Amino acid sequence: MPRYALKIEYDGAPFAGWQAQADQPSVQQSVEEALARLDPGFASGGRIAAAGRTDAGVHATGQVAHADMQRDWDPFRLGEALNFHLKPAPVAILAVARVDDQFHARFSAMERRYLFRLVARRAPLTHLRGQVWQVLNPLDVDSMRAGAAHLLGQHDFTTFRSSICQAQSPVKTMDEITIDSVPVPHGHEYRFYLRARSFLHNQVRSIVGTLERVGAGSWHPDRVRDALQACERSACGPVCPPQGLYLSGVGYPQDPFA
Template identity: 75%
Template sequence: MPRFALKIEYDGGPFAGWQAQAGQPSVQATVEAALARLDPGFAAGARIAAAGRTDAGVHALGQVAHADLERDWDPFRLAGALNWHLKPAPVAVLAVARVDESFHARFSAIGRRYLFRLLSRRAPATHDRGRVWQVVHPLDVGAMRQAAGLLTGLHDFTTFRSTMCQAASPVKTLDRIDIQETVLPHGAEYRFHLAARSFLHNQVRSIVGTLERVGAGAWRPERVAQALAARDRAACGPVSPPHGLYLVGADYPQDPFAAGVSTPAG
């Protein structure tokens, strides 16, 4: 059966997360329903696999999934057909690529990248409502960058993972945390860019929530290092809400979309 990689963008607001769940709307089930209209295997209950299982309310700019189909589609036509059948859900297939059967969206990935958007202003968000975490107080980006530097590298991230995390080990290497500040007419937006081979459950949201406390002046930067060393979930700052978080993309030894397959208008 031919295998295809799918690059998927979605607004996580209406969904209970990526993973299919009984009685709950999910991105996975939405994409599989579109595939079921095109392929007998999915009509019979075949499944897709993804690079990362985003939580309820979390968005994606470049989720990667793979699907085994009975028909050997032209990738460009498959993307267009999927986008047609995905309407009106806030899900779009950005690219499709034919891949070798050894490719696995999750297990072949060697890196994952996330973005978290934090808006600081008093007036409520309008255009970005549901797509940023908003606070009304100003933030010190220098202090947040100082604290973020204490978290990069190889560490035991027990403090910064959910108690429901199923990862075998809390030890992860956080390759980078970059914080970009954009001054706005009535406030500022802070974009946190994080990259690692893999992340623990709630790790990004736990880190950003803690860094926000540093930016607000409630924590000194060195307290973040103390929290990390504590290896205790109780030492973590507040967990930021899911609607500011975006899965930007997954990295592979060879980019399956390097040929630049793009979609026709859906």
Template identity: 70%
Template sequence: MPRYALKVEYQGAPFAGWQRQKDQPSVQEAIETALARLEPREHRINAAGRTDAGVHALAQVAHCDLMRDWDPFRLMEALNHHLKPLPVAVLDCAPVADDWHARFSARERRYLFRVLPRRAPATFARGQVWQIGHALDIGAMREGARHLIGHHDFTTFRASICQAASPVKTLDEITITQVEGLSGAEIHFRLRARSFLHNQVRSIVGTLERVGAGAWEPDAVRRALIACERAACGPVAPPDGLYLAGVAYPDDPFA
């Protein structure tokens, strides 16, 4: 059976997350249902990252096994046709080897977290940003974030329900920038690692927000990290601002 990698964009709000669930809409189910319109049978697809309820993706990667040899462009068009009107779009399809796996072959995940600091309610980006009513000190947040880069025990920044075998991860990048958006200046957090713990990005962003607001000293991030206990974490940021922004593979199937 030919295997295909799919690059997928979606809004998180209408879904209980990526993963198929009983009685709740999921992105996985939406795509599997579209696949069943092309090749009628039960489909099971795998994704690089199981995004939580409300979390968005700019470039989630999944793979599926099909019976027919599909032209990648026609496969993309057919899936998008059947996904309408859901806010899920297949951006690219590519044939991959039988042993290629969207999750296990991945070497790096990138996340984007958007914060809109303004009083007036978001109109265009509603549900697509974390809106806060105060300004954020980017310099202070960068100083706090510096402590998290590298190989650490991230127990503080891990959901209690996290199923990862170990809380030790290597965080390769946290970049914090101000970006001019349609609705004014946004703060963008970009995080990059081989893999992340459950709620790690939202826990880190929520903690750095406290630093940006002036409630925490930048050094408090270091102390929270070395405490290695969940209670030392700042408030967890809401899912609205979080996007799975990309997944890297040794051989990029979409290159």
């Protein structure tokens, strides 16, 4: 059965997350239902595997999944057909590539990249509502960068790990945390770029929520180091809401969409 890699974009607001669930809408279910309309072999019980299982309300601009089809599709035509059958769900197939049977969207991945968008301004948001986390007061970018520096490299991230995380080990290697500030009307948008081979459950939201406390002046940057070394969930800052989080890309030894 030919295997295809799918690059997927979605608005996570109406979904209970990526993973298919019996009684709630999911991104995985939407894509699988579209695939089933196109391929009789897939309709008989096919499933897709994704690089990351995003939580309820989390978005993606570069999720990757793979699917085994019975029919040998031209990748461009498969993408066009899927986008037709995905309507009106806020899910889009950005690219499709034929891959060999050894490719696995999750296990072949070398890194995941996340973007978190935070807007600070007094006035309520209109155009970005549901797409960013809003706070009222501006943040100190340099202090947040100083706090983030303590998290780079390999550490035990128990403090920044959900209590229901199922990962076998809390030890992860954080390769990048970059924070940019972009002016927006009557405020600023802060963009947090995080890159690692893999992440723990709620790790990104826990880190950004903690760094927001640093930027607001409630935490000294060195307190991030102390929280990390405590290896206790209670030492973490508040976990920020999901609507500002995006799975922005997945890295592989060879880019299937190049």
